[in-house]
Amino acid sequence: MKISPLVKRNALRILPFGCIWLLFACIFLWIEYAAIGDITNTPASAIKITPKILAFALTGITLIGLLVGSIEILFLNKLFEKKSFLTKIVSKFLIYLFIFFLIIFINYPIAVSLELNISVFHPTVWSKYVDFLFSITHLSTVIQLGVSLLFSLLYAEISENLGQNVLLNFFTGKYHKPVSETRIFMFVDMKSSTAIAEKLGHIKYFDFLKDYYFNLSNAIIKNQGEVYQYIGDEIVISWNFKAGIKQNNCINCFFDMKLDLEKKKDVYLKTYNIFPEFKAAIHYGQVTTGEIGALKKEIFFTGDVLNTTARIQGLCNIYNAELIISQNLLEHLNLTKDFTIRKLKEETLRGKKESVDLFEVEKIGEQQLL
Template sequence: MLSPKSKRNISRIIPFGVIWLGLGWFILFVEGAATQHQNLNPSSAITLTTEVFIFASIAVTVVGLIVGAVEVLWMGHLFSKKSFTQKLLYKVGFYTFFLLLVILITYPLAAGVELDVSPFDTQVREKFSNFLMSIEFVSTSVSISLSLFLSLFYSEISDNVGHGVLMNFFTGKYHKPTEEKRIFLFSDMKSSTTIAEQLGHIKYFELLREYYSDFSDPIIRHAGEVYQYVGDEIVISWKYEDGIKANNCIECFFAMKADLQKRGDWYSAIFGVVPTFKAGLHVGKVTTGEIGALKKEIIFTGDVLNTTARIQGLCNKYNVDILVSEDLITALQLGNELQIESLGTTALKGKEGRMELLTIQKRVSVLGKG
């Protein structure tokens, strides 16, 4: 079974291969239409046979997947704090060298397929030499550069709006409102007003950026989706099945807390404070759909969001870091490593009736082993 993080990485890498393959086919179609499917310069250009077409399709897809893997697993993190334009420029420089290497490898292989000889054959070397001095080399470089630009542009858009949201827009999943069951976690930084006054606006913003960055890996590992950043508050959502599986929604909270604590000394040295947070969790049905005229968004509406916010707001009253509704607790299969304590029933502002709230802690023995 693949982990949520592996599934997410694979789902982000695959579109790169699709982009390269689709654009490669489009360029071949345009060139074929322009030349009436004739090789006008056989001394340097490769004739498009069935075997060459199959090889080219496989090659561009593999190259696209390699670019995607490099982008998702390494390059994206390396330049994560650069501006959009800076990232594009740095990446284009790196990939230009990489793709020249690709041409040096794939052209002799394709020529070998066309001529039915070894890629190291004299005929291939001669044809490759002619290719490097021909207009076909320029055309190929432009085509590859276009594929590179579009895939990097997709990557940046995906990072900015969220891969899941982008895919939902493409597929039109929420073009019509849909009712679904979801779990929500509302997290709020403790003493944020005091910290902001202490640090000033710019320094506080830098702290928030690091604070949210530290949450990213736990959220990914536990199949969560960031719904909103609102000031110092983050709203995380799960499809019901994903949140219940392996207690992802609860384990995500403890993983976020643990990752933040690991960097406690760093926060103290850089900002003079170590941020902490409190969270409320609840489950219920929401209506999900696209909304907006000037700016499209996929939003959730439903009582569960207001209720979760109210639950999170009671953490200070009960002096706990996490509050969970009875509805969610009963849906989970919590093991002995978690200690559950009921805090009784309470009336939530704006709601009729009372709701039982519970808090959860990792048992001391388990924390000691970790």
């Protein structure tokens, strides 16, 4: 069974939550063990740690982390995406408070039944549960869950702002030293953005851009692209070379973005009385990739391919073309079946001595599909 890029991406985003919760569970168990010292000093409301209980506890806490990650990534992020930071925090706190109550209600009696080797429905189990609710052990458990939650939510926010791949690369140190890579770049520029900004005003135009970027995101994920930069109304999308040419991902991304926007046309017209359109250029080449910045670190690409792609994109208006790609990239793609290709005039781009062969790409039957 083939896993879609969206499912794979979400799974990779959720997995760190389980790891964070497991790590903090180990830390707190070690602290608790060190503080108690002798197992006979365990409070009556606490469960004595045995290998069986330890395995259950660590498995349970990891599953809780994965549950929190799933709720955060699949539901709460979307639910509170346009809410203020304070609204997010308070709302999520209340939601997780309820979830934690259910988790403790389910897991504590099971752990007691394992400890005492009796049925989970035995009166002794529930008597100990009531004692636990009003004990220091319960408070300690809530604090442990709270700390784990805090760090996992911080991870979620940082990952959301930096991008999952960027955060992972920082942690692994992949680009701590500059490396040479072959990458594909697509420069996507909104048409008539200046006129739109003047018509909407700064605040409403900002909301317009937020909706525009959000509606393009699924197509980027679906085609394994990575957002390198948002520059005003322009998006720079990048692919590892193999991922970009696989099944024409870099080309399909453009037309999937168009299709996703078209589905929201009525919403844009109702909300802003404007529908955004865009043009793009795609090219590939060697770049040097590494961490850069003194006051703010980021993963940075340098290379002629970025300047070349930007200049190719600038020709879209001249040729009245929505998508232009270089011949160098075209040679690595298989566009004979679903696309029409029209060769443009050979161009000598500004700052380059050698001319570049360019092609306009259109999808067959696109208008009918839309």
